[in-house]
Amino acid sequence: MHLHSLGYRTDLIFARFQGLVEDHGDVTRVTNPDNPTHYFGNFLIFERPPQPGDLPTWEARFADLIGTPPTVEHVLFGWDVPAQAEAHLQPFLDAGYVLEENVVMSAPALHAPARPNRTADLRVIEDTDEAWAAVVDLQVAARDSRYQEAETAYRTFKEKQFLRYRAMARAGLGCWYGAFVDGVLAADMGVYTDGRGLARFQAVGTHPDYRRQGLCGTLAHFAGEHVQRTFGAQDLVIVADDHYFAKDIYASVGFRPTERQQLLLRFPRT
Template sequence: MHLRSLGYRTDLIFARFQGVVDDLGDVIRVTNPDNPTHYFGNFLIFERPPQPSDLPAWESRFAELVGTPPTVRHTLFGWDVPARGEADIQSFVDAGYTLEENVIMSASALHAPARPNTSAELRVIEDTDEAWGAVVDHQVACREDRFNESEASYRTFKEGQFRRYRAMTKAGLGFWYGAFVEGVLAADLGVYTDGALARFQSVGTHPAYRRQGLCGTLTHFAGTHAQQTFGAGELVIVADDHYFAKDIYAGVGFRTRERQQLLLRHPQDA
């Protein structure tokens, strides 16, 4: 199965590093035996969008190929069709699934935002426990309201996520970047690559430092640094279709290339 979607192709940069990716012909299986609760570490990407009669078969494939409760308690389906409007999802929605929609944006090069922040210090995060711990603290502080789990649960998730990012950094696959205001981490993000593509991750600005141009300024700095370091020909970033961040990314040169849709059923007791 040849993936067309930039979104899924760059998702798999991370899945392959910490998990298993299997091409089964009509579907790609992504599994992470070490972290079965990670949604994007355990899901299926189908070759075509869902149709009304697919629900039983798709759920059966997920149970067989990915897992079932109590080990894997969620269900997540994607499909390799960048254009929206071809999927018939009502039967899935009726069964308790939520439609997740993302905008996939890319650029061959970035430019500075119209109003850059010129006072912040922009740099790669140092490889120390203290520096990475500060990043986790910052990410927890930037948690969006739509994430309704407890802070303790969210922190546990972020700690696991950043163990992977730190390991990928040590493996030479990318960097984590920070914008510091008077020595305080105010914004951060990561960029990791497979050589040809470079994918941004977990862009966040602390609530106390928003509307100061930090996000666009750091995005431009990190993308330029990553391309100069790794030579990736295309930068890829993913934004929630209903969130303002996509306008910030457009302001430094990203353009919408496709829309990614997924169907997620949360654990029943979540």
């Protein structure tokens, strides 16, 4: 199954580095045995949106190809349709799934935001245990309130996730970037490449104490310029919640909507 979506193609930069991506004809299987709690490391991408009667079939495919509790406690489905298409969603919503609607944004280059933060120290995160631990701490502090795991479970997930990001940086596939205010890590994000011109932004986070200071847009511009200069990236990609203000921040530095992406997520049952 050849993936058309720019969003999914750049998702797979990470899945292929530490995990498995397998073509099963009508569906692409993405698994990360080292981190089964990672939603986007363990999911199915179908070639078409859900249709009437798909709920039990798709759930059976997920159980067979991805796993079941207690190892894999979530269920996540996507479909490789770059434009928003008619989908039979109600049976999934009735069964407790949440519809995730994202906008895939891209740009050939970024520019500074209208009001950049001129006081923060912007730099690549050093390859030390202390520096990466600070990144995990920030990611936990900036956690999206929609995700329902206990903080300890979320921290465990982030620690595993950042082992991969650190390994990818060591492998020369990209960098993690930080904005420091008075020596404190206040905002961060990663950008990684596929080696063929695509670069994907990841896990943009700003500590709650430092929001609304222009850090996110300023750091995104810095990171975009660095990854193009250092890794030869030609197309920059970021995926944002279509109903969340962050997409406006990304637009302020030059990202433009390219695709729509819909997914169905069932959170772990409590």
